[in-house]
Amino acid sequence: xxxxxxxxxxxRVFALPDGVQADGQCASVFGAALVTWRSSHMGMFHQVYLxxxxxxxxxxxxxxxxxxxAPSLFQSAVRVTVIAVAPADAHVDFAAELEQAAVxxxxxxxxxxxxxxxxxxxxxxxxxxxxxxxxxxxxxLNGTPIAIWPCMHDKxxxxxxxxxxxxxxxxxxxxxxxxxxxxxxGQFGLDADPIEWISPALPTxxxxxxxxxxxxxxxxxxxxETAQITVVSPAEPAVTLDVAAFxxxxxxxxxxxxx
Numbered sequence: 001x002x003x004x005x006x007x008x009x010x011x012r013v014f015a016l017p018d019g020v021q022a023d024g025q026c027a028s029v030f031g032a033a034l035v036t037w038r039s040s041h042m043g044m045f046h047q048v049y050l051x052x053x054x055x056x057x058x059x060x061x062x063x064x065x066x067x068x069x070a071p072s073l074f075q076s077a078v079r080v081t082v083i084a085v086a087p088a089d090a091h092v093d094f095a096a097e098l099e100q101a102a103v104x105x106x107x108x109x110x111x112x113x114x115x116x117x118x119x120x121x122x123x124x125x126x127x128x129x130x131x132x133x134x135x136x137x138x139x140x141l142n143g144t145p146i147a148i149w150p151c152m153h154d155k156x157x158x159x160x161x162x163x164x165x166x167x168x169x170x171x172x173x174x175x176x177x178x179x180x181x182x183x184x185x186g187q188f189g190l191d192a193d194p195i196e197w198i199s200p201a202l203p204t205x206x207x208x209x210x211x212x213x214x215x216x217x218x219x220x221x222x223x224x225e226t227a228q229i230t231v232v233s234p235a236e237p238a239v240t241l242d243v244a245a246f247x248x249x250x251x252x253x254x255x256x257x258x259x
Contacts, residue, residue: 206231
């Protein structure tokens with residue numbers, strides 16, 4: 001099993017609205033996106049990955065567009081990757097191989113599962129131990145609290161729908177439905193929606209992170225903590241490269257790198 005990244009270009013992403021409000025305006029926070037691309041690979045299917053995670057696959061060799069469920073991001077843009085695969089491997093997840101390119105980025109990506117059980121008006125804060133082993137819950141890493149429900153159209157549940165505030169003819173129609181989010185992680189009939197947060201660049205070291213939810217009344221929940229995560233900062237790019245020497249017999253070039 002293998003995949004190809006070369007020969008795919010002009011990848012474009014277009015946000016699709018979650019729903020339509022009563023006044024005809026679309027929801028401001030999108031949960032789906034249309035990805036289009038050009039490819040030189042004939043007779044092959046294509047897969048789309050969002051932030052290194054498998055998001056979907058085409059159903060024929062001529063297809064050059066796909067609607068995918070976008071992650072909820074509040075701190076960073078989404079990295080979109082399109083690869084070509086053999087038809088027999090269309091639904092094989094190659095995320096492990098693709099993630100190798102993200103090693104030594106100096107950043108940590110955390111995923112929170114936003115289930116419908118979380119209350120309306122709840123926010124989340126993310127903390128870390130600054131490499132000391134003891135998480136400091138007085139200074140959140142995120143600049144502003146992360147809104148669990150920035151768009152009320154996403155909130156669903158029996159008796160909790162906003163009448164006439166969802167899609168036309170439906171309450172809560174923009175929420176993550178069965179088979180559209182983190183399958184099996186939500187309430188019956190509704191999947192959980194992943195919220196992804198990417199940390200600022202961190203020095204090389206070992207870190208632990210903790211997340212706390214706060215409801216609309218200011219009540220804090222129990223912290224959810226990660227195991228220790230090793231962070232490797234990327235190498236600093238060279239400012240200048242100078243030729244020190246070249247040996248014609250050994251065909252060796254010696255460079256002077258200035259950081």
